[in-house]
Amino acid sequence: MISYDPLWTTMEKRGVTKYQLIYHWGISSNTLRRIGHGEAISSHTLNELCLILDCSVQDILQFNASEEELASISRRKEEIEHFRSRKRKK
Template sequence: MSVEYSKLWDILKNRNMKKIELQKAAKISGNILARLGNNEYVSMETIEKICRTLDCSADDILQFK
């Protein structure tokens, strides 16, 4: 089973928010942003930071394939 973050990129696009803006607002590293872009594992702590920043749930930003 793998994870996909295409929903996250859709949310950013709909909010006219750039990835670098998410990085700064959620206080995540560029490395984590790159891992998200490659659909690689990130910690639940990171998911929580992103969800808190975007006021959404994990279901809204990721899906399992």
């Protein structure tokens, strides 16, 4: 799961508010809503935020895999490996 928690800390450190992002920098309020709800944003928006805040991607988001996500990926990897091994036997 992607978390945007670092963004709020970075904004505070840089003295940038949501208001400024919207009205001074042209970041849409819908984009900030999406970020606030942990939803996806475009790489273009991510790039813009990095430029505005003079920071790196790690200062805006972080990846935290849940146990459920890790288990799901593990099952998928097993299925792929099973499929590949069956193809090799043919």
